[in-house]
Amino acid sequence: MADQNLQKAEIGLIGLAVMGENLALNIESKGFQISVFNRTISKVNNFINGKAAGKNLIGTYSIEEFINSLQTPRRIILMVKAGDPVDQFIDLLIPHLDQGDLIIDGGNSNFMDTQRRTESLAEKGFLFIGTGVSGGEEGALKGPAMMPGGSLEAYRWVEPIFTKISAQVDGTPCCSYIGDNGAGHYVKMVHNGIEYGDMQLICEAYTLMSNILGMNADELHRVFDQWNQGELGSYLIEITADIFTQKDANGTPLVDTILDQAGQKGTGKWTGISSLDLGVSVPTIVEAVFARCISAVKSERLEASRILKGPSQIFAGDKAEFIEAIREALYAAKICSYAQGFALMRGAATEYNWNLDLGQISLGWRGGCIIRAKFLHRIAEAFQRNPNLPNLLLDDYFRGIIESTQQNWRHVISTAIQLGVPTPAFSSALAYYDSYRSARLSANLIQAQRDYFGAHTYHKIAPDGETIVDQDGTPITYHTEWMLENRPELVMD
Numbered sequence: 001m002a003d004q005n006l007q008k009a010e011i012g013l014i015g016l017a018v019m020g021e022n023l024a025l026n027i028e029s030k031g032f033q034i035s036v037f038n039r040t041i042s043k044v045n046n047f048i049n050g051k052a053a054g055k056n057l058i059g060t061y062s063i064e065e066f067i068n069s070l071q072t073p074r075r076i077i078l079m080v081k082a083g084d085p086v087d088q089f090i091d092l093l094i095p096h097l098d099q100g101d102l103i104i105d106g107g108n109s110n111f112m113d114t115q116r117r118t119e120s121l122a123e124k125g126f127l128f129i130g131t132g133v134s135g136g137e138e139g140a141l142k143g144p145a146m147m148p149g150g151s152l153e154a155y156r157w158v159e160p161i162f163t164k165i166s167a168q169v170d171g172t173p174c175c176s177y178i179g180d181n182g183a184g185h186y187v188k189m190v191h192n193g194i195e196y197g198d199m200q201l202i203c204e205a206y207t208l209m210s211n212i213l214g215m216n217a218d219e220l221h222r223v224f225d226q227w228n229q230g231e232l233g234s235y236l237i238e239i240t241a242d243i244f245t246q247k248d249a250n251g252t253p254l255v256d257t258i259l260d261q262a263g264q265k266g267t268g269k270w271t272g273i274s275s276l277d278l279g280v281s282v283p284t285i286v287e288a289v290f291a292r293c294i295s296a297v298k299s300e301r302l303e304a305s306r307i308l309k310g311p312s313q314i315f316a317g318d319k320a321e322f323i324e325a326i327r328e329a330l331y332a333a334k335i336c337s338y339a340q341g342f343a344l345m346r347g348a349a350t351e352y353n354w355n356l357d358l359g360q361i362s363l364g365w366r367g368g369c370i371i372r373a374k375f376l377h378r379i380a381e382a383f384q385r386n387p388n389l390p391n392l393l394l395d396d397y398f399r400g401i402i403e404s405t406q407q408n409w410r411h412v413i414s415t416a417i418q419l420g421v422p423t424p425a426f427s428s429a430l431a432y433y434d435s436y437r438s439a440r441l442s443a444n445l446i447q448a449q450r451d452y453f454g455a456h457t458y459h460k461i462a463p464d465g466e467t468i469v470d471q472d473g474t475p476i477t478y479h480t481e482w483m484l485e486n487r488p489e490l491v492m493d
Helices: 002-007 017-031 043-049 063-068 084-096 113-121 134-143 153-165 185-211 217-227 235-243 266-279 283-295 298-307 320-353 358-364 376-385 396-419 424-436 444-454
Strands: 012-015 033-036 057-059 077-078 102-105 126-133 145-150 477-480 488-490
Touching: 002 185, 002 376, 012 017, 012 063, 017 033, 017 134, 017 153, 033 043, 033 063, 033 185, 043 057, 063 084, 084 102, 084 113, 102 113, 102 153, 113 126, 113 145, 126 153, 126 185, 134 396, 145 153, 145 185, 145 488, 185 217, 185 235, 185 266, 185 283, 185 320, 185 396, 185 424, 217 235, 217 320, 266 283, 266 320, 283 320, 320 358, 320 396, 320 424, 320 477, 320 488, 358 376, 376 396, 396 424
Parallel strands: 012 033, 012 077, 033 057, 077 102, 102 126
Antiparallel strands: 126 145, 477 488
């Protein structure tokens, strides 16, 4: 068996779309022999005779040939579309596998699907790892951020490959074991949700400077390029600055010719759904998803623009001062968006019994991934100072940033409102901050309403603001008999 293994590939990959091709090339470039397969056979030929020509890759043309080309126990990466295609390939593989073989799902799968697949394959004697891979086609080729979750035993077996092919920051791989079951794909999902928020916040900053200040693409390039040198420095800010330099064949800035209709593949929506399931507030991420939804109704918006009127967009302030105010607002809102994402991961860790190291996760995002940014080490430091930190806003560093920027943050949003420029992400981030710092919200009236029409009961507070509890420390439940004339208040069992 050992001699046979010497003639076979160390790892296999199925799915030769752009991400799969680039990841295969990345693996090969790090000294590992890899076997590849694709359901459309022509893609195998095109890859082996094109980008992979002369490299240490084995092209295969059937599932049987693919399986037989691998060392045992086998390690197989699936880089196929999330959903049914993953299950279909697993079903194709199983009859040919031996117990102890490992399947790795490197796509953007829903974490609940990963949980189901992990349990199902374990029952059959197979290992499974759901691995989030971030960085797009460039990251896949040069080094992505990787978020593997599943059996720790299984991860140890593939760790030497993963840590070598992932992005490296200060000599440390942007890859570490996330946790059991679907933890890897869950963290990747939240990463993408944060990415949605980041992109929307940047686009609102762009809209403010373009619509209110009348700045052209060259001016916008200079501002974003300057911002990239400071605390806002990140991959998304960097590529935004670069986008503003691109002209079409007529010399028109490319960005001005692109239809304002944004697509989405589901991870942002899943983040919002999970937040609702867990009862964790992530309004900025959800507003970013809704912003894409409303962008999709282009024809309606065109008609509405001819019918519905708003204020004139005439700005009377100092241009340079407002640009700086936007920068501060962007940073403050960005912090709040990340705070929401990390709070969601903390909630998921409790719900699903995952031991998520939030500081380590933030360090893993410093390279390779789409949201890589200079300030991520600040998040890691916050969790190093307090591993049980319930919210990033409570950390001294981030609290200080918000305190120093919130005046400009509020100024930007109020100006946008007065001039009729939509800033849903900026505004929802501020509302989150103001809600989180409020000792008392309006939910007392909501609960009174619920009790009035549906007898949903309520708890009460003492004059000091603390919840009234019984001798055992359990909150006492009350109900008002609203329909009776004297409306007696009852203590409920």
